[in-house]
Amino acid sequence: MLSGIKQKVIVQPGGVVEICSPELPTGATVEVIILLESPPQQSEKSLTSFIGSTKGSFATPEEVDRFIRQERDAWES
Numbered sequence: 001m002l003s004g005i006k007q008k009v010i011v012q013p014g015g016v017v018e019i020c021s022p023e024l025p026t027g028a029t030v031e032v033i034i035l036l037e038s039p040p041q042q043s044e045k046s047l048t049s050f051i052g053s054t055k056g057s058f059a060t061p062e063e064v065d066r067f068i069r070q071e072r073d074a075w076e077s
Contacts, residue, residue: 005021012018017034024030058064 005023007019009017009019019032058067
């Protein structure tokens with residue numbers, strides 16, 4: 001039966017990775033798989049960076065109010 005241990009570690013100088021766990025018995029044979037997180041690229045943006053960054057559908061706040069009033073009135077009819 002296989003069991004797993006998942007840890008996040010920092011790579012030390014010289015590419016050294018250290019895993020310490022009391023679940024690892026002395027003398028046991030284990031297989032280590034390293035998944036390297038790549039840093040976000042410049043072109044990748046978070047959703048919050050888009051909020052408020054483009055022109056909206058309405059030119060003025062008054063246009064927004066007028067639209068909302070019209071929608072509300074249409075639902076009440």
